[in-house]
Amino acid sequence: MDSLINKKSLLVHPDHEKRQVAMKRAGELKHRIEDYLKAAKHIPTGFKLEEQYQTRKRNILNFLGATDSDWQNWRWQMRNRVSDVRKLRQLLPLTDEEAGHIEFVSRKFRWAVSPYYLSLMQTDNPNCPVRMQGIPSIWEIRDNWGKEDPMAEEYTSPAPRITRRYADRLIINATNQCAMFCRHCQRRRNIGEVDRPASVEDIKAAIEYIRANHEVRDVLITGGDPLTLSDDWLDWILTELDNIEHVEIKRIGSRVPVTMPQRITPKLCNMLEKHHPIFVNTHFNHPMEVTREALKATRMLAKAGIQLGNQAVLLKGINNDPHIMKKLNHELLKIHVRPYYIFHAKPVKGTTHFVTTIQEGLEIMENLRGYTSGLAVPWYIINAPGGAGKTPLLPQYLLSVEKDNVMIRTWEGKVFRCANGGYPASSVDPPSDVDSPYGWEAGLKDNTPS
Structure with a gap:
């Protein structure tokens, strides 16, 4: 009986309708981010790859005959930048073709990579986003469009x-x-x-x-x-x-x-x-x-x-x-x-x-x-x-400007008319293409100066 009374009181509670609107809106918002949440699980980050980084760090230190103390010394990092393709091949798997391309590019464009940044490169992925930023590509030579100093x-x-x-x-x-x-x-x-x-x-x-x-x-x-x-x-x-x-x-x-x-x-x-x-x-x-x-x-x-x-x-x-x-x-x-x-x-x-x-x-x-x-x-x-x-x-959020109001597009693609410098009576009629989960009046109220 008590449970029934509580349910009845909930139905007539003055905030119940507002809460239902809020819950519906929360569901819409959750749906809008689902694609990112799914994709983010598969995006590699430095924190997720920490164990792999440590393994590569140890390999580099062993190859260079260095210690953890050396690794933390920035001057050691500078002195030991890798800039020779023969040394690089012993630290990063390269095909003969890749090595040849790097050697060819280096005749025109200088390259060098710190031991630390090299440790972030995926050894089994030639399209690793870190590797692509640090290791020369044949496309650098094949560029017939770029300018030496486009910023003058x-x-x-x-x-x-x-x-x-x-x-x-x-x-x-x-x-x-x-x-x-x-x-x-x-x-x-x-x-x-x-x-x-x-x-x-x-x-x-x-x-x-x-x-x-x-x-x-x-x-x-x-x-x-x-x-x-x-x-x-x-x-x-x-x-x-x-x-x-x-x-x-x-x-x-x-x-x-x-x-x-x-x-x-x-x-x-x-x-x-x-x-x-x-x-x-x-x-x-x-x-x-x-x-x-x-x-x-x-x-x-x-x-x-x-x-x-x-x-x-x-x-x-x-x-x-x-x-x-x-x-x-x-x-x-x-x-x-x-x-x-x-x-x-x-x-x-x-x-x-x-x-x-x-x-x-x-x-x-x-x-x-x-x-x-x-x-x-x-x-x-x-x-x-x-x-x-x-x-x-920027994407276009301001759609039009009139004397008394402006038309805006929200981040969800919904269109609203907002007052331009005040709220004259003529601005309260919504455009026919307004699409709002709250209704035009609620949207107008949200934009009304307090």
Whole structure:
């Protein structure tokens, strides 16, 4: 009898109808993410592959006659970069054809990969997304479309080592050194055959240019990879920038948290902490790169108060898939890195086999916005030709604009009319094609200013 009374009281409870609507809506939302949840189970991540990474690490250490202590020494990692195909074949299975292609490509384009990054490569998969980023491909030579300098950096350099495309910020190119020379690198024309940091004279000239141009408030130190420089040299550059009153923030663009996380040491973090506000933007492209060693590095940086962002590049065969990109962004947030940009790949000579269509990038954005937290939604950016600057690309959410209202499309593809600057009486009639699970009135109420 008591059970019957409780059931009857539930049916007449004033919140029961609202709860039923909410439960129906929750079911719709759950259905919308089912495809990702299914796909995510099969996406390899650095944390899932930890055991395999450790096995490959041991093999590399044994081959090089090194110890765990050596592995954690970033200078050892730099000295032992693999850049010879004969050595590579003893650490990574290659067919004769693959080895021949690498040897052929190396005559034109330099390559080198750190022992750490090599340990992340799948030995039984020539299409491994890590391997494709680090090991040369014959397609680099067969590229008849790309340009040496599509961003016209040589024409946007008003002083040595400076690249300037915007009014209030600029880049200092501090070195051509990298822990691993990415096969999609936008500055491969600068790599050369020898590691060559910028001279003291060039850096001083760059700093004097910044000092003389008071509108410059934001300086990005990049390269190459500036974190391949010594702590003392970086400290000197940052101190000089600190002493320029109009420079408000410093940024470092570095891929070492991905390719050589051993570079992030307590000493480095203590030095960087002296130069706040300072930001580090790094470059993870696939969930396989988000490892426990990367987490150790990013956690040290985060504890030093350094804000971390990620600038992924959309790369064919590596991450041009909505589920993979979403998984990457989720993995990044777990290691204190905020997804910042997805760059459309630039048509750099030797890299155009990685270039996707813009539609693929927009499809990824369609499957991020609304389908995951805003923290996991970066900007999709295409660089305008000739160094004209970054241009954000978005799916079309604003459908039309009128005097009193606008028509918008939500992340689910539903169409609403919203007031434009207030709610005149004429705006309450819904368009005939409105599709809302709540009805137009509820949608209108949700958009009414409080």
